Amino acid sequence: MQRILPFKEEHRLFKDAFAKFVAGKLVPHYQEWEDQGIVPREVFTGMGDYGFLCPWAEEKYGGVGADFLYSVIVAEELAGQGVRGVFSWLHSDIVAPYIDSFGTEEQKARWLPGCVSGEKILAVAMTEPGAGSDLAAMRTRAVRDGEDYVINGSKTFISNGILADLVIVAAKTDPTSGPKGVSLFVVERGTPGFGRGRRIEKVGLHAQDTAELFFEDCRVPAANLLGGEGKGFQCLMKKLQQERLMVSLVAQASAERCLKLTIDYVKDRKIFGKPLAAFQNTQFTLAEVASEIQVGRSFLDTLVLRHMEGADVVKEVSMAKYWVCEMESRAASRCLQLFGGYGYCKEYEISRLWTDARVQTIYAGTSEVMKLIISRGLEL
Numbered sequence: 290m291q292r293i294l295p296f297k298e299e300h301r302l303f304k305d306a307f308a309k310f311v312a313g314k315l316v317p318h319y320q321e322w323e324d325q326g327i328v329p330r331e332v333f334t335g336m337g338d339y340g341f342l343c344p345w346a347e348e349k350y351g352g353v354g355a356d357f358l359y360s361v362i363v364a365e366e367l368a369g370q371g372v373r374g375v376f377s378w379l380h381s382d383i384v385a386p387y388i389d390s391f392g393t394e395e396q397k398a399r400w401l402p403g404c405v406s407g408e409k410i411l412a413v414a415m416t417e418p419g420a421g422s423d424l425a426a427m428r429t430r431a432v433r434d435g436e437d438y439v440i441n442g443s444k445t446f447i448s449n450g451i452l453a454d455l456v457i458v459a460a461k462t463d464p465t466s467g468p469k470g471v472s473l474f475v476v477e478r479g480t481p482g483f484g485r486g487r488r489i490e491k492v493g494l495h496a497q498d499t500a501e502l503f504f505e506d507c508r509v510p511a512a513n514l515l516g517g518e519g520k521g522f523q524c525l526m527k528k529l530q531q532e533r534l535m536v537s538l539v540a541q542a543s544a545e546r547c548l549k550l551t552i553d554y555v556k557d558r559k560i561f562g563k564p565l566a567a568f569q570n571t572q573f574t575l576a577e578v579a580s581e582i583q584v585g586r587s588f589l590d591t592l593v594l595r596h597m598e599g600a601d602v603v604k605e606v607s608m609a610k611y612w613v614c615e616m617e618s619r620a621a622s623r624c625l626q627l628f629g630g631y632g633y634c635k636e637y638e639i640s641r642l643w644t645d646a647r648v649q650t651i652y653a654g655t656s657e658v659m660k661l662i663i664s665r666g667l668e669l
């Protein structure tokens with residue numbers, strides 16, 4: 290598909306190297322990780338060894354100061370080869386940027402090298418049992434006590450929740466101040482009072498470990514406060530644009546994979562004495578899916594360019610998060626239909642693409658929440 294993004298020779302070399310890594314080191318083991326409900330830690334350190342984690346980080350922290358196109362390549366390649374449950378893109382392009390943007394020099398020097406090498410796996414914990422879309426309703430509390438903060442509360446649905454070594458936790462430091470009373474803390478593996486619950490059994494995205502986290506009198510040094518007391522909500526809002534762009538990029542690449550697998554299948558499958566591809570219904574269905582995919586691609590590439598220019602495209606990215614993720618679900622479902630009964634069998638990857646797609650309209654802000662944001666800009 291024609292791209293408008295300014296990929297240069299170095300991007301192409303990086304893409305080739307990463308594509309080989311994914312095909313050789315991830316794809317052959319992916320079903321095993323789906324069955325186990327988690328990927329091994331070595332996936333992260335392996336990616337770190339080759340420079341595939343946080344390539345944007347400054348050299349002094351182990352990165353190469355790469356532009357955002359490298360992050361686009363990683364996310365698209367993982368989804369494009371059907372191993373999207375490897376949440377390195379969450380680690381590199383959603384969570385680590387909090388440390389990079391809001392951390393002090395001391396915090397960056399302490400944590401970023403481990404993020405780049407993969408020795409420190411990251412997660413971000415905002416959602417609570419009673420606070421999902423309505424984040425301001427969070428009840429997790431952090432109370433200052435001398436040189437520490439004491440955190441009490443719980444989080445749920447946390448991606449990389451079992452693997453994570455550093456979790457950025459949102460907690461209320463001043464429950465009377467609404468969003469201005471929220472702060473972010475980096476909670477490290479092994480901190481007394483920090484516990485992990487069960488790995489949550491999901492309908493899809495099995496290789497991605499999703500967990501509940503508990504904080505019981507969890508004492509975190511004040512040096513682990515990120516971005517300043519009461520600044521948590523502001524920090525979260527500043528990073529939503531990239532977070533939702535990343536989710537949309539994964540959705541887009543996954544929709545493209547659905548189409549590719551289905552085109553291969555319908556050419557091969559014969560019914561009523563001819564290939565399934567020869568039926569007009571098949572052709573029209575795939576023409577519609579392909580058209581939606583092309584629209585998504587054009588829109589997303591434009592947003593990637595605007596994001597790289599530093600533009601505020603929160604509203605447009607919300608449109609992409611809403612539309613591209615819904616489009617992915619539609620594409621996965623329609624493509625699965627063309628596989629007939631085989632599409633409903635685990636042996637066929639399209640079944641996984643369909644179940645994996647379902648969550649895309651829910652996490653990182655539901656489609657309904659995206660519509661709220663978009664409609665706010667319509668001056669209704």
Ligand SMILES: Cc1cc2nc3c(=O)[nH]c(=O)nc-3n(C[C@H](O)[C@H](O)[C@H](O)COP(=O)(O)OP(=O)(O)OC[C@H]3O[C@@H](n4cnc5c(N)ncnc54)[C@H](O)[C@@H]3O)c2cc1C
Pocket residue numbers: 412413414415416418420421422423445446447448449491494499648651652653654655656657658661
């Ligand atoms: C696999 C997975 C991974 C996740 N990873 C993370 C993670 O790493 N970190 C993290 O913090 N969270 C994570 N989440 C949580 C995710 O972001 C939340 O599930 C999501 O924000 C929705 O919150 P909720 O589940 O509480 O649903 P609710 O907020 O209870 O929403 C229920 C329904 O109400 C609708 N709704 C909500 N508000 C409105 C409104 N104002 N108007 C109309 N309709 C509305 C919603 O769209 C939805 O349809 C993950 C979730 C899943 C399933």
